Amino acid sequence: MSTERPGFALPLLLLAGFQTLVDALHEDLAEQGHPEARPMHGFALQAVGEGTTAAELGRRLGVTKQAAAKTIAALGTAGYVERAADPTDARRVVVRPTARGRDLLARSAAIFDDLRARWVRELGEDAVRTIEDALGRITSGPRLDAPSWFTR
Amino acid sequence: MSTERPGFALPLLLLAGFQTLVDALHEDLAEQGHPEARPMHGFALQAVGEGTTAAELGRRLGVTKQAAAKTIAALGTAGYVERAADPTDARRVVVRPTARGRDLLARSAAIFDDLRARWVRELGEDAVRTIEDALGRITSGPRLDAPSWFTR
């Protein structure tokens, strides 16, 4: 048999891999003019997309609209989003990324591409593809509700 | 070139894999007499080991001793640990897992082994080993300070 490998290592390794990537991301982001960006910012900003409302953002992140509203407030304080009234619906307040917010997202994407390339250099394209394919098959797609997930 | 695969998928897949495993763990734990166990409990209990103090637990988890003390209080309320005075050092209060706490850890280990076996059936032993080996090489070992890590 091959009972050698204990199962509990798997989740720890996956989490460590995630943490390693996000740590590296924010290290690079800090050097590129975003020293105060935090993991949550990226997630939420990604979910904001080209413009949303608090209620819709809440649905995307899997949290209540009140929680989303607080997140938006934090994102606004950090200068990553701005709010504007919706002319077609007086109830809605649309949240859009600022130029700085779009810069954060663009740099994040570039850094993640670079990080993947580093993994390919260290592990080989095959190993990285294996990881991506295997996790893609097992997890039925990535979820965006990460920040809140842990204390659940 | 092979720029096809965007780098941002990697962290999301790793996180999704972690979440999938932990979700499955707690689904099974709930059926085995631990319905109120939460991810944090397992992490902290693992860090408690055979007996520790709040300050030491804080160091292991990478949080302040105050935060560790609150965690211990929660773990105690859930019935997973008990506190006892240390006869050799009147300052210290030793925290030990209860029988129920040890049961939680034993079941968790067994469930994780089972989950790994399921992954092997779905993905093949090679893919799982590749994931473990690759992440082990890149991450320089799993970290135990997961619960607090996100909001940092």
Added chain:
DNA sequence: ACCATATCGACAACCATGTTGTCGAGCTTA
């Protein structure tokens, strides 16, 4: 055209988990 219903954003109260800072009590060592 109107009214019932649903949705939006805001506010309040609360919980959980972390943080600093402070404190008295108890070890340890110079």
Added chain:
DNA sequence: TAAGCTCGACAACATGGTTGTCGATATGGT
């Protein structure tokens, strides 16, 4: 023995989540 470190406790606060409530605004059925 006195200085200094460590332990656990307490208070005050920040953050990010929750429910519950509310007034204002759309929307759809009669």
